Amino acid sequence: MKKILLVCDPDHYPHGPLEFVKGIREHEPVFVKGVFFGAVNAADLNAEKDAPEVYEVLLKKRKETEGKNVERFINQCKNGGIRYRSIEKDCFSRNEDFWMKETRYADLMIISLQLLSSGAGSSSPGVHAEQLLRWSDCPVLIVPEAVYHPERIIAAYDGTDESMHAIIQFCKTLPLFQSLPAEFVYIKNENNDRIPNQELLQEYINAHFENAAVLKLHWEPGRLLTRWMECHRNPLLITGAFGRSALSNLLHKSFAELIVSKTGCFVFIAR
CATH class of the missing domain: 3.40.50.620 (HUPs)
Structure with missing residues (x-):
């Protein structure tokens, strides 16, 4: 059996990567830990400062999205016969200490190409995603959203x-x-x-x-x-x-x- 970490934020549900894990499950048992991060962007922070009522609405919508993503993850794992656990963390937990500990106790971390590419410039991945690649203490597999199996x-x-x-x-x-x-x-x-x-x-x-x-x-x-x-x-x-x-x-x-x-x-x- 392998322990796999699956990374998710409110804007990028990893449907493709989880389908990929189903393919692994056909060959050997797996345990998947879904790590769900809340997201706070510059617009959110400005809204909190300048328009608290707008910020509350944004925060409510994000929490609803996060809850739906966790539910979707659980259902997808159950349908695929995959053992699972989900944890929810705020965006400020996305730091080196957290990731080094989590990945030290995992066989593989999977990140969707869509998540890795979010916020990217024309020639480099986003800062947070690049940091995650550097911090990982286990192998990382980047999986495209629409292709479930390499050829x-x-x-x-x-x-x-x-x-x-x-x-x-x-x-x-x-x-x-x-x-x-x-x-x-x-x-x-x-x-x-x-x-x-x-x-x-x-x-x-x-x-x-x-x-x-x-x-x-x-x-x-x-x-x-x-x-x-x-x-x-x-x-x-x-x-x-x-x-x-x-x-x-x-x-x-x-x-x-x-x-x-x-x-x-x-x-x-x-x-």
């Missing part, structure tokens, strides 16, 4: 311990996807086909994946990765810890574009 695995490999750790952690966390076609991609703009520890990498992926290939792309890592990913239907990208590994720092801009793009890409981020 191909793509692993970003750079020969470092961090990138190999991400691949191993994915295999342990989501073994149900090892039957999908998989590509392990080394990106470096140089005039040779050398890949660090290629033989050992090939041995490992052959032991875990039914249809896997290792390839080298002779590009600058930050330029064409997103466009190349868009050529694949419903891919799941495996990458190292956000903001910690050399690979994720190297791909930071491309990674950010990827998760807020319209490609519907799943992203697995190792802790």
Whole structure:
């Protein structure tokens, strides 16, 4: 059995991610903890200061929405035969201490692409979402809202311990996807086909994946990765810890574009 954290705020109910969890449930038992956050934005704070009666109306509507989301979550879990628990927190609980404790006692955290993209600029995810990726002490899976199942695995490999750790952690966390076609991609703009520890990498992926290939792309890592990913239907990208590994720092801009793009890409981020 796996314990999964599912993140929700009043404006982004994670219907798609919970349907994704139902797919996991078909392969192994799961326990899902829904973490529901209240949201306070600048308009709310201005209303509280300048028009208290308007603020009270806004607050009432938000609480009604939050209650409906929790009820919807419970019903969706019951219909899918999923063990569950829901907790409700105010927006001010969204801090590093809370998330590090919660994720330390979980196997996987799932965030919807829609929630991650909310408030994003043209080239980077929202500040709170990016902080959440950095604070997590367990792997994170970003799931698009309208696509419930990936069709191909793509692993970003750079020969470092961090990138190999991400691949191993994915295999342990989501073994149900090892039957999908998989590509392990080394990106470096140089005039040779050398890949660090290629033989050992090939041995490992052959032991875990039914249809896997290792390839080298002779590009600058930050330029064409997103466009190349868009050529694949419903891919799941495996990458190292956000903001910690050399690979994720190297791909930071491309990674950010990827998760807020319209490609519907799943992203697995190792802790």
